Amino acid sequence: MYENNIISVKNLTKKFGDFTANDNLNFDVKKGEIFGFLGANGAGKTTAIKIFCGLSYPTSGEVKIAGYDIYKETEEIKRNIGYMSQRFSLYEDLTVKENIRFYARIYGLSKIEIKEKTDELLEKLNFTHALNKRIKDIPLGWKQKLAFSTAVFHNPEIVFLDEPTGGVDPITRRQFWDLIYEASENGITVFVTTHYMDEAEYCDRVSIMDAGKIEAIGKPEELMKHYDAKTMDAVFLKIAR
Amino acid sequence: MIPIIFIMPVVQLVILVYAANLEMKEINIIVINNDYGSLSRQLTDKFSSSPFFNVSFGNSHKEANSLMKKDKADIIMTIPHNFEKKLIKEKSADIQLLFNAVNGTKAAVAAGYCKNIIFNFNKDIIVNSPKLILEPINYKRINIINQFWYNPQLDYKIYMSTGILVILITIVSLFLSSMNLVREKEIGTIEQINVTPIKKFHFIAGKLIPFLIIALFELAFGLIIAKLLFNLPMSGSLLLLFVVAAIYLIAMLGLGLFISTVTETQQQAMFIAFFFYLVFIMMSGIFTPAESMPEWAQKINYINPVAWFMRVIRMILLKGSGFAQIKNEIFILTGYSITVLSLAVWRYRKTG
Numbered sequence: 001m002y003e004n005n006i007i008s009v010k011n012l013t014k015k016f017g018d019f020t021a022n023d024n025l026n027f028d029v030k031k032g033e034i035f036g037f038l039g040a041n042g043a044g045k046t047t048a049i050k051i052f053c054g055l056s057y058p059t060s061g062e063v064k065i066a067g068y069d070i071y072k073e074t075e076e077i078k079r080n081i082g083y084m085s086q087r088f089s090l091y092e093d094l095t096v097k098e099n100i101r102f103y104a105r106i107y108g109l110s111k112i113e114i115k116e117k118t119d120e121l122l123e124k125l126n127f128t129h130a131l132n133k134r135i136k137d138i139p140l141g142w143k144q145k146l147a148f149s150t151a152v153f154h155n156p157e158i159v160f161l162d163e164p165t166g167g168v169d170p171i172t173r174r175q176f177w178d179l180i181y182e183a184s185e186n187g188i189t190v191f192v193t194t195h196y197m198d199e200a201e202y203c204d205r206v207s208i209m210d211a212g213k214i215e216a217i218g219k220p221e222e223l224m225k226h227y228d229a230k231t232m233d234a235v236f237l238k239i240a241r
Numbered sequence: 242m243i244p245i246i247f248i249m250p251v252v253q254l255v256i257l258v259y260a261a262n263l264e265m266k267e268i269n270i271i272v273i274n275n276d277y278g279s280l281s282r283q284l285t286d287k288f289s290s291s292p293f294f295n296v297s298f299g300n301s302h303k304e305a306n307s308l309m310k311k312d313k314a315d316i317i318m319t320i321p322h323n324f325e326k327k328l329i330k331e332k333s334a335d336i337q338l339l340f341n342a343v344n345g346t347k348a349a350v351a352a353g354y355c356k357n358i359i360f361n362f363n364k365d366i367i368v369n370s371p372k373l374i375l376e377p378i379n380y381k382r383i384n385i386i387n388q389f390w391y392n393p394q395l396d397y398k399i400y401m402s403t404g405i406l407v408i409l410i411t412i413v414s415l416f417l418s419s420m421n422l423v424r425e426k427e428i429g430t431i432e433q434i435n436v437t438p439i440k441k442f443h444f445i446a447g448k449l450i451p452f453l454i455i456a457l458f459e460l461a462f463g464l465i466i467a468k469l470l471f472n473l474p475m476s477g478s479l480l481l482l483f484v485v486a487a488i489y490l491i492a493m494l495g496l497g498l499f500i501s502t503v504t505e506t507q508q509q510a511m512f513i514a515f516f517f518y519l520v521f522i523m524m525s526g527i528f529t530p531a532e533s534m535p536e537w538a539q540k541i542n543y544i545n546p547v548a549w550f551m552r553v554i555r556m557i558l559l560k561g562s563g564f565a566q567i568k569n570e571i572f573i574l575t576g577y578s579i580t581v582l583s584l585a586v587w588r589y590r591k592t593g
Binding site for chain 2: 053054055056075079081087088089091092106107
């Protein structure tokens with residue numbers, strides 16, 4: 001069983017033919033952390049996140065998610081995680097309510113529970129009026145917030161966010177991070193990839209990937225100190241060159 | 242999508258059943274009559290009074306040939322100038338019939354009609370013109386009276402509309418299902434599904450059941466239209482028909498979903514689905530009876546669910562066959578459904 005490390009990655013390597021997408025990754029994520037998984041485009045972030053979610057298998061290495069083995073216990077892992085992908089993935093032609101109900105039922109939530117939590121959630125988001133609106137008719141920022149809320153609706157142990165704030169305006173991004181903090185306070189471990197370095201500073205710890213390797217890992221303040229930089233932006237530029 | 246699903250059957254039934262006419266009418270025959278006697282006129286009158294022929298008269302072979310080349314003539318009949326004289330003197334005379342056999346089936350059927358008319362003409366002159374007969378023959382022969390069972394008026398619309406109904410529900414089931422899952426791959430929602438603990442069988446069932454209901458509804462709708470427009474007989478049990486239809490649809494939906502699991506884009510899925518659709522439909526005996534296909538083709542038909550269901554729908558509706566008569570077909574269709582559905586569940590991967 002896992003003690004404090006809810007994600008534990010040892011020597012993870014993923015190859016596509018001759019191309020090595022993840023080269024010998026080693027790191028742990030502690031329970032309750034907000035972990036930022038940073039890296040340039042094509043650094044191998046999405047590849048790794050897909051492995052953690054049980055969407056693909058590594059070429060070699062050991063990975064445990066919430067104590068479950070990535071090779072043998074993918075279905076148990078799936079029961080205990082939430083995932084929000086880079087591509088928007090709620091059903092466009094279903095309403096807000098229908099999307100929430102659909103995913104919540106897959107995780108086995110009861111109808112009463114779903115109804116209560118949906119009302120609560122939409123009230124919190126100030127979005128009750130859109131309950132019966134189709135997803136395709138609501139703006140992107142709202143979609144992203146809804147997609148996140150759906151990903152944590154079943155109270156998973158970990159939520160994986162793959163560039164959740166891509167293409168979203170700064171105000172909505174801030175609101176989005178409020179949601180992330182709230183989930184974290186509720187005990188959900190957050191594993192997030194992003195391009196925005198100001199967002200990196202919101203994380204408890206970050207790792208920075210370049211060309212499939214993890215080049216740096218630590219608290220943002222520590223990294224800035226170590227690389228003698230004032231912002232995470234500068235740290236990133238030094239590492240990724 | 243909903244309007245398309247319901248307008249399609251009406252349009253298909255109305256247009257295809259009326260247009261895909263298997264009856265031979267409007268056969269254009271050009272008569273070049275070089276004999277001016279009454280017998281030759283009697284012969285041409287026989288053609289004119291037949292409902293199948295449009296008779297026109299030509300003067301020369303050249304003219305007639307050019308009309309045939311333009312596809313304006315199907316048959317050229319030439320009556321030689323000493324036709325009547327020869328017939329009286331020698332008791333036999335020749336006429337020439339030329340058929341446009343670009344469409345071989347049409348030419349063969351037209352030749353059959355012509356033979357019949359000429360046979361009747363022969364009979365008539367034997368009976369009506371005894372003066373021609375020097376030594377009267379005892380005119381006794383077997384009279385054949387045809388009776389056509391299960392479709393006494395030989396109404397091709399009844400035969401066609403059952404076929405069109407099968408096409409309809411096949412399109413709905415095969416195409417909607419094969420497009421659906423691959424569409425989720427394209428828009429990315431499948432990834433969200435795949436990170437949930439959903440069971441593979443549940444997911445496939447969730448994809449299958451809505452389309453099954455739509456297709457069954459479509460069948461009911463089509464049956465009502467066929468009943469109203471063509472007075473399609475419903476001799477057998479409709480309940481039995483719907484049960485078999487459900488089994489058949491599960492096979493087609495399973496096939497569609499299987500196609501969807503092995504493809505990455507809607508184009509790929511469309512091409513593969515279309516391939517199966519075309520082969521299955523053309524070989525199913527919708528237009529021509531499957532029994533008259535070559536033996537190897539009939540063997541291929543063993544794995545053609547459309548052919549089995551085509552038989553079942555006609556047997557139930559036209560003949561009133563019950564469970565006992567079609568249990569073989571039901572058995573095969575059930576086996577087919579189970580196999581294809583298992584394949585789809587097996588091939589659907591939650592890792593990608």
